[in-house]
Amino acid sequence: MKKLLILLAVSAFVSCQQKNEKSAFQATDTKEDSALLIKAREYFKVLPAQAVMITDPVKQSREKLGYLLFYDPRLSKSGTTSCNSCHNLSSFGVDNLSAASSPEGNPAGRNAPTVFNAALHNMYFWDGRALTMEEQPGKMVLNPDELSVPHLGFIVNRLRSDSIYPSLFAASFPDDKIPVSFTNVKRSIAAFERTLLTPSRFDVFMSGNLSALKPEEKQGLALFMEAGCANCHNGVGVGGNSAQRFGIFTDYRTLTHSRVDDEGKMKVTGDSKDKDVFKVPGLRNVGMTYPYFHDGSIASLDSSVKIMGKVELNKSFTETEVKNIVSFLKTLTGDIREEAKKMPEELKGIK
């Protein structure tokens, strides 16, 4: 009898404990999620709301002008390449080629980064050599590897004698005596690029909807922060706001087997402390912007994550950890505004 009582007491205790454990588990489940969200908010930010309805006609006109210029092949010397040839807006702003090459046949040696969400970065190009959106089309247009325009007057003359542009420039820059100028080409393209934002499921989570991410995606996010990835890839772009050495623990070349020896920022500054320093790319849409790294040397996202772990953090991840990080990274794949994907009507007739 005594034994039975003890047994009953024990089983009651066990079942009671099980119940406690169960409810405790459920409670910590959401607590953990809330803690994850709080931590994530220390590192990342929600994308600003899409420019919904712009009512200012000048601003509207500038964005439209930038949209046309972005798609217009007449911005290249050959008349066959537009910004969209390499930064294809229907494929997440990239060409999915390892290194961009121009129709003139000059391999740039570098992978074309996406233009989506780039407006939120604070430096441009793989070596961070441009600091504003306005600077960068100038560097593109004049780069023999990109649009190969011999000098800026060349483009401006082309645009001035065109049938659609002069009036559009005038409406976009009503206070300028000479609206068709290269400065205004840059300002318009930059205005258009600022509209290229892609909110994703990650933003829904960041806005407080804890069930927007699946368990493995949450685990990936937690590991991304714990392992130290978020020390470099952070902010609203999940990167794009600093330049860092690619290869803190291991020379990147031993893992990427890069064919072109690129020393990154050192090529620009000549300073040996900038050797192999590259812009930390923003990781929004990274699931779609393959191949990876400045030279597009790595085709798969799994391999890129493993390489990053090794060269930047001296960490080897298990297959499950890599899978979780990758599934988190894919939550950064966002929605592209439909209109941006379409070739402007105005340009359909041009040769």
Ligand code: HEC
């Ligand atoms: C032939 C392909 C090609 C064309 C055409 C081209 N680009 Fe690029 N773009 C690239 C490559 C390659 C890079 C990276 C170059 C580097 O880092 O040195 C780049 C970099 C950029 C960046 C910086 C992105 C970042 O995150 O740092 C922006 C923005 C950009 N291009 C916009 C444009 C615009 C606007 C045009 C048209 C005026 C244009 N590109 C035309 C290939 C191209």
Ligand code: HEC
């Ligand atoms: C010390 C800073 C630093 C840390 C830490 C870091 N990264 Fe990077 N990451 C970079 C830089 C710099 C590049 C660009 C390298 C190059 O030149 O190609 C990069 C590139 C990438 C790319 C390729 C993106 C593209 O568009 O080509 C991925 C993916 C990536 N990192 C993921 C991660 C992950 C996952 C972690 C954590 C395991 C991590 N990074 C940790 C600095 C860092």
